[in-house]
Amino acid sequence: MSPRPLLLLTLCLLVGTTLWVWGKRSALQPGGRNDTNQSAQTTGVPLDVRSVLASKIEALDPNDRQKFLQVQASLDSLGDRPLQSAGVWKSLSSFWLTRDDLLGAALCLDRATELQSASDDFRDAGLYYGSAVHSLPEEDTTTAAFCRNKSTAMLAKALESKPDDLDLKADWANALVQSSPAPMQGVQVLLEIIRTEPKHLKAHSHLAKLAIESGQFPKAIARFKNLLTWYPGLGSAYLGLGEAYFRNGNKDSAVIYLQQYRGLVQDPETQQQIDNYLRQINP
Structure with a gap:
């Protein structure tokens, strides 16, 4: 089974204003x-x-x-x-x-x-x-x-x-990482945002997602857990932890966090797709 569908769902949750996709089409079935x-x-x-x-x-x-x-x-x-x-x-x-x-x-x-x-x-x-x-x-x-x-x-x-908008700067820095042959420039901007605002939601979320994409799963897990400490009930953090644990080979922890995420979801279609994914990783 490819982990790609769940990562796509995580990515959609982290893009800020594009959360409108819920209830229209889940990234589990792109x-x-x-x-x-x-x-x-x-x-x-x-x-x-x-x-x-x-x-x-x-x-x-x-x-x-x-x-x-x-x-x-x-x-x-x-x-x-x-x-x-x-x-x-x-x-x-x-x-x-x-x-x-x-x-x-x-x-x-x-x-x-x-x-x-x-x-x-x-x-x-x-x-x-x-x-x-x-x-x-x-x-x-x-x-x-x-x-x-x-x-x-x-x-x-x-x-x-809006040069002082840290949310916007975080989104730009993340885009820079994705598009640039020198991605560390964008990473450094995200780290600078965190130095300015240590609990900045978007900067930590982008860095956690980038850690998953680069295979640095322990770093991703640490960042998502910090986000849950600062922002209890943050759905994208539960989902990100499920993704990171699964790709790091810890299916039991992945199931726990995905089930917690499932409890936060209101859209029936997304609930069903999370259920299907849970059945695949934990038959």
Whole structure:
């Protein structure tokens, strides 16, 4: 059994504003109906926002494609009215969100920021890009690299107008780790945040997740346990402990923490998927 599904669930819990995915599609079963990206699976063709979005639109079913294009066509009538045009692109971003497609949402919100510079839109687009990576086919490294780079760039733009926002800085630093050939720069930023605010939730969460991804399971366990001490009942910490213990070979502890997480979940679909996962690791 691959540990990838549970790690995906952990990643989705750690992205902050994108917690909306609960009740719509669980990361235990990634790949909703619009997650297939036809753009450039390792074709070597440079990607940009417009080309990736065009591929996403082409991959829609005919009814949804018609709905999208009808709204997009309204941009022509707006002429030189950037604020109104940005509003249309934000509406189109919501179109993708209702279809559980974070990449489509990120692309349209990205287009909106070209017309209206807003820190919250840069932030959300950056988080959507970062989360979208985990729904891509593993072989689609070209689009994954595009998303990681865009995530870092969008979050950096958001940070320009809010340089003292530690949550935003933590998200940017995490994106930097994911996209940079020198990831320690992002790690150092996360550590600096913790020196400034020792119990900072996002910085510790990102470092714990990165520890799991790099196989440093004892470090991940220590950070998640600290988070539970500081923030009792934090669902992502229980889930992260389940992931870390499982991947470190301690199934009994993994089951304990996943069961505790299961008790916090309200969404029936997610409850069922956690139950299925528990049955797989503890038949």
